[in-house]
Amino acid sequence: xxxxxxxxxxxxxxxxxxxxxxxxxxxxxxxxxxxxxxxxxxxxxxxxxxxxxxxxxxxxxxxxxxxxxxxxxxxxxxxxxxxxxxxxxxxxxxxxxxxxxxxxxxxxxxxxxxxxxxxxxxxxxxxxxxxxxxxxxxxxxxxxxxxxxxxxxxxxxxxxxxxxxxxxxxxxxxxxxxxxxxxxxxxxxxxxxxxxxxxxxxxxxxxxxxxxxxxxxxxxxxxxxxxxxxxxxxxxxxxxxxxxxxxxxxxxxxxxxxxxxxxxxxxxxxxxxxxxxxxxx
Amino acid sequence: xxxxxxxxxxxxxxxxxxxxxxxxxxxxxxxxxxxxxxxxxxxxxxxxxxxxxxxxxxxxxxxxxxxxxxxxxxxxxxxxxxxxxxxxxxxxxxxxxxxxxxxxxxxxxxxxxxxxxxxxxxxxxxxxxxxxxxxxxxxxxxxxxxxxxxxxxxxxxxxxxxxxxxxxxxxxxxxxxxxxxxxxxxxxxxxxxxxxxxxxxxxxxxxxxxxxxxxxxxxxxxxxxxxxxxxxxxxxxxxxxxxxxxxxxxxxxxxxxxxxxxxxxxxxxxxxxxxxxxxxxxxxxxxxxxxxxxxxxxxxxxxxxxxxxxxxxxxxxx
Numbered sequence: 001x002x003x004x005x006x007x008x009x010x011x012x013x014x015x016x017x018x019x020x021x022x023x024x025x026x027x028x029x030x031x032x033x034x035x036x037x038x039x040x041x042x043x044x045x046x047x048x049x050x051x052x053x054x055x056x057x058x059x060x061x062x063x064x065x066x067x068x069x070x071x072x073x074x075x076x077x078x079x080x081x082x083x084x085x086x087x088x089x090x091x092x093x094x095x096x097x098x099x100x101x102x103x104x105x106x107x108x109x110x111x112x113x114x115x116x117x118x119x120x121x122x123x124x125x126x127x128x129x130x131x132x133x134x135x136x137x138x139x140x141x142x143x144x145x146x147x148x149x150x151x152x153x154x155x156x157x158x159x160x161x162x163x164x165x166x167x168x169x170x171x172x173x174x175x176x177x178x179x180x181x182x183x184x185x186x187x188x189x190x191x192x193x194x195x196x197x198x199x200x201x202x203x204x205x206x207x208x209x210x211x212x213x214x215x216x217x218x219x220x221x222x223x224x225x226x227x228x229x230x231x232x233x234x235x236x237x238x239x240x241x242x243x244x245x246x247x248x249x250x251x252x253x254x255x256x257x258x259x260x261x262x263x264x265x266x267x268x269x270x271x272x273x274x275x276x277x278x279x280x281x
Numbered sequence: 282x283x284x285x286x287x288x289x290x291x292x293x294x295x296x297x298x299x300x301x302x303x304x305x306x307x308x309x310x311x312x313x314x315x316x317x318x319x320x321x322x323x324x325x326x327x328x329x330x331x332x333x334x335x336x337x338x339x340x341x342x343x344x345x346x347x348x349x350x351x352x353x354x355x356x357x358x359x360x361x362x363x364x365x366x367x368x369x370x371x372x373x374x375x376x377x378x379x380x381x382x383x384x385x386x387x388x389x390x391x392x393x394x395x396x397x398x399x400x401x402x403x404x405x406x407x408x409x410x411x412x413x414x415x416x417x418x419x420x421x422x423x424x425x426x427x428x429x430x431x432x433x434x435x436x437x438x439x440x441x442x443x444x445x446x447x448x449x450x451x452x453x454x455x456x457x458x459x460x461x462x463x464x465x466x467x468x469x470x471x472x473x474x475x476x477x478x479x480x481x482x483x484x485x486x487x488x489x490x491x492x493x494x495x496x497x498x499x500x501x502x503x504x505x506x507x508x509x510x511x512x513x514x515x516x517x518x519x520x521x522x523x524x525x526x527x528x529x530x531x532x533x534x535x536x537x538x539x540x541x542x543x544x545x546x547x548x549x550x551x552x553x554x555x556x557x558x559x560x561x562x563x564x565x566x567x568x569x570x571x572x573x574x575x576x577x578x579x580x581x582x583x584x585x586x587x588x589x590x591x592x593x594x595x596x597x598x599x
Contacts, residue, residue, distance in 0.1 A: 009395060013402075016392070017409045020471070023424045024412060026436055030427075039434035042443060085318050092314030098307035104319070111326050113584055115532045115553070118573040119329030121336060121566055125343075126324060150325025153318045182310055211417035213535055218561065230419040234539075237423070244427055251420040258415045266404070 031055070031248035039244070054249035064250055066225060067232035071254075074141055074216075074228060075209045078148040082156055082205050083198055085149060090160035090194075091186050095172065105161075108154040120218060123147055127219065139223035144216060148209055156201060163197035164190060203265050207258055229254040330577075336570035343566060355571040366547040367572070370555045371579070373462065377551065378530035378583075381469040385526055386519060388470075389477025394511060396478070397485045407482075411475040421472060422539030429454035429464045429540075455541055458548040465536045465549060473529075477522045484518030485511070520591055527587065531580050552576045 022045075029047040031054050033040065058064045092098070093105055127143045128136040137143025167190070175185045191198075213230040220226045227235070233254060236247045337355055339348045359367045392410055396403050413421060428436040431453040433443070438451040454460045492510050501509070534553035537543060543550030543558065550558075552572055560569030 013395065013406055017406060020409050020413065020474075022436075023421065023428060023471075024416075026428060027420075027424050039430065039432075041432070041434040042439045043434050043436045045436065085321065088314045089318030092311045092318075096307055096311040096314065098311035098315070099305045101311075104315075107327070108322065111322075111330065113528065114330070114577050114580055115528075118577055119326065119333050120556075121560055121570055121573070122329035122332035123325055125332075126329065146321075147325055150321035153322045154326060157318055182314065186314070207415060211419070213417070213419050214557075230417050233417075233419050233423070237539075247423050251417075251423065255416055255420060258417075259412075262408070262411065262415050266408070 027248045027251060031245055031252055033245050035243060035245055054243075054245035055253070058246050058250045058253065062232070062236070062246070062250070063224065063227075064229075064232060064253065067227050067229050068254070070141060070220075070226055071210060071229045074145055074148075075206055077141075077145045078209045079202050079205045081145065081149045082152055083202055086153060086156035086160055086201070087191065087194070087198060088186070089153065089157040090164050091182075091190055093157060093161045094164035095185070095190070096182065105158075108157060111154045112158065119151075120215065123151070123215075124218060139220060139226060141220075141226050144219045144228075147215060147219060148212070151215075152205070156205070159201055160194065160197055163194050167193050199265075203261065206261060210258060333570045333573050336567060337574045339567055341566040341570070343564065351567070355567040356575075359568055359571055359575075364547055366543075366550060366555055367552075367575070369547050370550045370552045370572075371575075373549065373551050374531055374533065374579070376462065377466060377469060377533055378527045380466045381473070381530065382523060382526040384470045385473045385477050386522055388474045389522065390481050390512075390515070390519075392474065392478045393481030393485060394507065397482060407478075410478055413472045414475040414479075416472075418472070418535040419539070421468065422535050425464060425468045425536075426455070426540055431456060456545065458545060461541045461544075461549045464540055465533070468536050468540070469530075469533065473526065477526070480522055481515065481518060484515045488514045523591075524584070524587055527583060528580055531576055531583075552579075 026043075026045060029044045032047045032049055032051045033044060034051065034053050093101060124138065127147060128138050130137050130143070130146075137146065171189045171193075172185050175189055180188070211230060212228075213234065216228045217231050217234070220228065220231060229250075233247060233250050236242065236250060336348070338350060338352060340351045340354070341348050392406075396406055399406070430436075430438070431451065433439060433451055435451075435454070437454065438448070442448040442451055452460055454464055488511065492514070493506055496506055496510060532553060533551045534557065537549060537551050537554040538557070541549040543554055547555075552575070556569050556572040556576070559565045559572060
């Protein structure tokens, strides 16, 4: 009889899940269609057929492969440099008591309260002024990576600092007694111990960079060969008419890596929690 | 006798050295760790923020790279513009925050509590609810644009009129102010519930099982436990979600770009969309930067009010 009492609960859950999944279902079914600019009426909720014409088109006729390559390069580089720089930075703030530390950290925290792209115009100008060519780093992948890493430093330092400050001091003292400096402590004690937190940071960094649209569009918008997947998908939206099946096919292909990432590291998303880093703030 | 002044000088010098050491203490050891990040933060965060304020008081021409001080002209132009676009944008930002946040918190909490008590299918349901969170805004924005298409080929019109008969006629969702705003809100709610749920699930792990056991012995019902244990114990989690959602609502941008472009006549616009439109469509960088400064001030004010109302200064943490 117990499951009978739970029945309404499961019904509620199933109904909610249906509503949550509906847009995805709709996207998948429509990616199998061929609309040639005319939308079907009534709309397709369930696929009426399995046809990969739209996938074939975006994979061979559009610049999706190039955009995917750009996205992979930009995402991996951003994650790598972000982890490197913010782990170093977080160690400095968590383990070295230096002059002006608290003030500087407050400034870092203060910048977190402001929406990310408030500084987009000056950031654009800064990128433009780096390098020798007239447009500087605008339109280049390196420019976008640099901007992503730089703009994320404050938040990521904050996140990792919380974890590093919470680790026990004894191991560090052992290194000190053996004559090791901060560099030794960082690589041999702190980095291995902070690995779970670094993993969490890496996943969120990968996911955030992969889906980022606004900055990518502003920085890379003019250079077709360097655009990322979200910008490429958006460019499929026509001014007057749109081949929706192309958009949906490209969207699904672009989303697969993120779904895999989530399935592989689901524990990270849930167990370690997103708030953990703020404990020692 | 002559040794005393000498000693004092030496002592003073030694003290000064010590003092200087104390003043800039440990900067050497910290530099290799902190400096790379600090330089990046200065170049890409701090300097842009300050420079943005400077641009907002200037007539900035990006091609000529000329910048002339014009005082508050950009701000005046924004607030006296025909069509009141900035006022509409501010209104829509606050409406978005006030409408979406309660639903996100409510459903995030409900799903988290249900999933936490679930023995079977927890991973499945959790993945389903989290799917929108890990999907790009560009993708979900496009799907919603198609779903809320004006005619009978739009999924929502088809479902609500033809299948369930709830509407007398097809609705041009994205062409009218309030239905378009409704779609923008729905997208925001749908996309963020999963995030709130995950945060609440983490928060629930922190509540000791003893509390539930003790209250069960005292004869408390499940509803009473929810009301008197779960919700109060999750107060700081709720505050964290609340602050994140309200501050985050000043980041609303892509929904508007993909769904309405602020139409009809700026009544669905938000600050970030206006900033984008002014800067990168109209090349009015001064006004764009001014919108940035206005947004920053609004965020600051909102944060102060939230801290005042909810009273827990350390409430950001668990």
